[in-house]
Amino acid sequence: MQTAHLIYFSPTGTTRKAAEAIAQGVGASKVIHYDLTLPGATFDTVLTEGVAVIGIPVYAGRLPELCLQRLQAIRATRIPAVLVALYGNREFDDALVELRDLSVAKGFDIIAAGAFIGEHSFSTPSQPIAAGRPDAEDLKKAVQFGRQVAGKLRSGNPDTPDMDGHVPYKDRPKFGGKAPQTDVGQCILCGKCAAVCPSGAITVADSVTTDAENCIMCCACTRACDNKARSFTHPWIEEKRAILNKNCAEPKMPEIFI
Numbered sequence: 001m002q003t004a005h006l007i008y009f010s011p012t013g014t015t016r017k018a019a020e021a022i023a024q025g026v027g028a029s030k031v032i033h034y035d036l037t038l039p040g041a042t043f044d045t046v047l048t049e050g051v052a053v054i055g056i057p058v059y060a061g062r063l064p065e066l067c068l069q070r071l072q073a074i075r076a077t078r079i080p081a082v083l084v085a086l087y088g089n090r091e092f093d094d095a096l097v098e099l100r101d102l103s104v105a106k107g108f109d110i111i112a113a114g115a116f117i118g119e120h121s122f123s124t125p126s127q128p129i130a131a132g133r134p135d136a137e138d139l140k141k142a143v144q145f146g147r148q149v150a151g152k153l154r155s156g157n158p159d160t161p162d163m164d165g166h167v168p169y170k171d172r173p174k175f176g177g178k179a180p181q182t183d184v185g186q187c188i189l190c191g192k193c194a195a196v197c198p199s200g201a202i203t204v205a206d207s208v209t210t211d212a213e214n215c216i217m218c219c220a221c222t223r224a225c226d227n228k229a230r231s232f233t234h235p236w237i238e239e240k241r242a243i244l245n246k247n248c249a250e251p252k253m254p255e256i257f258i
Helices: 014-026 065-071 095-105 136-155 192-196 220-224 235-247
Strands: 003-008 030-035 045-047 051-057 074-076 079-087 108-117 202-204 208-210 255-257
Touching: 003 014, 014 030, 014 051, 014 079, 014 108, 014 136, 051 095, 079 095, 079 136, 095 108, 108 136, 192 202, 192 220
Parallel strands: 003 030, 003 051, 045 074, 051 079, 079 108
Antiparallel strands: 108 255, 202 208
C-alpha cells in the first residue's frame, strides 16, 4: 500500500494518535493528513487511490456535528477505508455505524473498523476518566490492527465487517450553553485556548470571551492552557464528571471489527 490518507477530527489529539498508529501498522510509504479539527479545515477533494483511515471522537454515542460538516467535501472513488471511533471509556454506541453510513455515501469501501479508548474530555486529575489513554498498550494494539488491515488488503477481501451499533441511531443530545471559564488571575492572554478551539468559540483580546452557545465541550482549551487558567466547573459538567468517574473506572479495551 503506497498511500494512507489520515482523515480525523481530534481536538485533544487522542483520535489522531490512534489513527497514526493504525497507519503505521498498515505500512504505507506515504501518509497524507486531513486534519478537520480547526475552523476552516475543509478539504474539497476526491481520493482515488490508497487506503483511508477515518478517525472521529464519540460525543454521547454519536459523531460530533461539527466534524460531520467538515467531512462533507471529502469524497472517494471506492477506495478501502478503516473507521476509528475514539471514546472516553463509557460506550461508543452508534458512532461506528453512523461513520460507516456516512463514509459509504462518500464513496469509501469499509474494510475494517475499531473502537479505541481516549481520555474523556471531562477527565480531571482529581476525577480521572480514562486518564492517559490511548496509552502505550492501546497504541501497540492499534499498530497490530493496522497490520491486520494490511493483510486483508493483500488478500483482496473487500467485505465490510459487521460492527456494533444500531440504526436508527440514538438521539443526538443538544450541546450549547455550557463552556469552560477563565480564571483572570491565572490568565496571561497568550491565546492558546483560542488557537485550539474547534468551533472558534473563544476570543482573546483584553480578556478571554467564550461563546458558550458554540462550545462543543471538547475541553481542548483546558488541556492547552499552560497556566491552568481554563477549567470546566459548570454544575451539569460536575455532575456528569462524577458519574463517569464512578461508573467508568474499569479500563475498557479496544474493539476491532475486521
